[in-house]
Amino acid sequence: MTRHLLLAVALAAVSGTVSAAPAAQARHACFHSMEPLEKDVGFCQAVRSGNTLHVSGVAAGGSMDAAVRSVYGRLGEVLQAQGLSFANVVRETVFATDLDAFIANKAIRHEFYGANLPAASWVQVQRLYLPSFVLEVELTAVFEE
Template sequence: MRHMLAAALMMAASLAHAQGSPSAPGPSKVQPGCYHVNEKMEREVGYCQAVRSGNMLYISGHTASGEMGGAVKTVYTRLGRILAAHGLTFKDVVKENVFTTDMDALVKAASVRLPFYDNHYPAASWIGVQRLFMPELVIEVELVAAFPEGK
């Protein structure tokens, strides 16, 4: 039951982020290396939108619902904001995990994703799942990025 509650709160945090959050994005005031989009809610749930460890940045999964092309654009736009807040771009992404409830639609919408990477593609896994936390969600993407030396 605790896991279901935690998952529900994480989804609420993700959706709040999608709709704009009441607190400004930025580094955690409490946990070094932790980046929040909505610190109050994320602290209540117990996670960070991104965590820096050494020269690596781990970005939590971002979700979207609706038509797959629009959902892909929404998710990658949000992820781009988090990368930019750390002085990174999609060229710095080394690993991408994509979870989808409709692999055929994702494959058809793949061209929406390509411009974000500008021909600098990461290692990637695309995984078809029966459903994501909320039934209307069609995609979830998490990233790992590497900071260039000296950053």
């Protein structure tokens, strides 16, 4: 992987705005944060299928408290761009290189969810896409009918 791509992936984890791409079909709409990077790597930041939004993992490095704040802040931006909030999230999967450090910072996570906690799985992994990443979180949210 080129140095440019590594930098772009790292930047994608903490910045960008979400834009919609034309839907490949009526039941599948892809929404991008950093479209050139996403197309190069091969994913969409978020995909809407029916009334469900599937948000790809958002990752960050550094200390776990900074990574938790960064990741959930970025996920909030992705949700907000679709007219949603953490109250719409029904499923969360957390991948952490140090699960104890993530658990120690769960109060930061609660700041984003409040009383609307989703079903969740938290998994410790050996590494993430970039070795510098310590946390990645993916979500599933539902649009209100």
